[in-house]
Amino acid sequence: MTLVTRRTALKTALSGLTAATLLPVSGFAKSTPTLAFSTLGCPKWDLNTILKTAVSSGYQGVEFRGLLGELDLPKRPEFSTQLAETRRRFASEGVRICNLGSSTQLHHADPAKRTQQLDHARRFIDLAQQLGCPFVRVFPDQLPPDQPRDQTLRLISDGLLELGTYAKTASVTVLLESHGELTHTDLLVPIMQAAKHPNVGLIWDIFNMWVDAHESPTAAYQALKPYIRHVHVKDARVTGDKHDYVLLGQGQAPLREAIGALIKGGYQGYYSFEWEKLWHPEIADPEQAIPHYPGAVKRYF
Template sequence: MGASTQLHHADPVKRSQHLDEARRFIDLAGQLNCPFVRVFPDQLPPDQSREQTLRLISDGLLELGNYAKNHDVTVLLESHGELTRSDLLTQLMTAADHPNVGLIWDVFNMWADSHEPPAEVYRKLKKYIRHTHIKDARIEGSKHHYVAIGQGDAPLREAITALKKGGYSGFYSFEWEKLWHPEIDEPERAIPQYPTAMKAYL
């Protein structure tokens, strides 16, 4: 389940609102026997120190993990926004080490922002990865244009090979962001292509 919870907020009112949203999703996930709830790290605000922001996110993950353990649910932080570097995510996940806390590896997001080799990213974050987001895009200057799997620049083969060799047994979840990028192909065309394209990697 995809909550839109953001854990970087220092403002007490905003922080409480976002944590409450995550708890509602955890409650619902427990009722539906859904194992995971996604939350975001999102931003590194310029008006607070990086260490403070990382601490806010890791503390939020621990708080939600403790809540989720009573619902047989795991809270997953997505590599997203301004937190897509493996060193920052490793620091976060180490501080929030909890059996009911894990990570969603969005392969393209991390690679497009940091250009870290996926095999190296996986080596650092393997312990925490419970779910993956798979998408592809062509890099065009400072922007990227989402395309069908295998038609873009994302190093998906390297990432999926690392996951397979590392014993990853979770889902490879196709992400097609038509709502936020209305110019891309229709989902009725993009989604049916995904299984066939993934067979080439698997």
């Protein structure tokens, strides 16, 4: 018969306790975010630098909002004559081109301007299909004072439906960004309800909506949850009507609340770093800001 000593029993119990602490606890598993960055933050980087930085910094995706100063991506050789090579290189490094940021504005009532804007979006949808990119971003943008608000909202939702129908055959989803004069849920929700389509969704720009609409992230998320497919993340210090962009975690953006709402709601998309260097050249250089983001944002998870 084998005798179990007090020391043996204690050792066995401690071993079991140690093993238990290493096991994931149901309901408390730590979320691992899927990260991307927008090329808005690195307007002078070439494709090599963008891809190398994405890999070395631990990003899973890149969101193209221009390349080397050219916002109309189909005009760049990397997205025209060299497109197949661009797609191959990203795939070989395990980095996805996750979104193409067009400049399309959907608020225009003038028929010529509207046609021009919709054609611009279609070119980006065609490019996204060729790249295997899931999303194309468009803007709602303005509420023209000489145009009835209901008409503007209808123009935007009708444009989304038209583009969503076009994108369906390309397996691409058209995303409206909370942007410009349309950052309030009471404007965005009716647009998205009227534009209900499997190939239409929304980009939630957390900071823009919070600083412009003064809505809590929890309330904004609850209202927009059915439509959110992509998220833009940035931080800033706010003084009155002015805000200065700073490295993530050094400002006042309510990111913990927003990311908490996304996690609780089961969001599985990209958390894309939108460092607006192209529009604000005075902010930190991309060599500092873009590698900093992955470690900084993971603290919120």
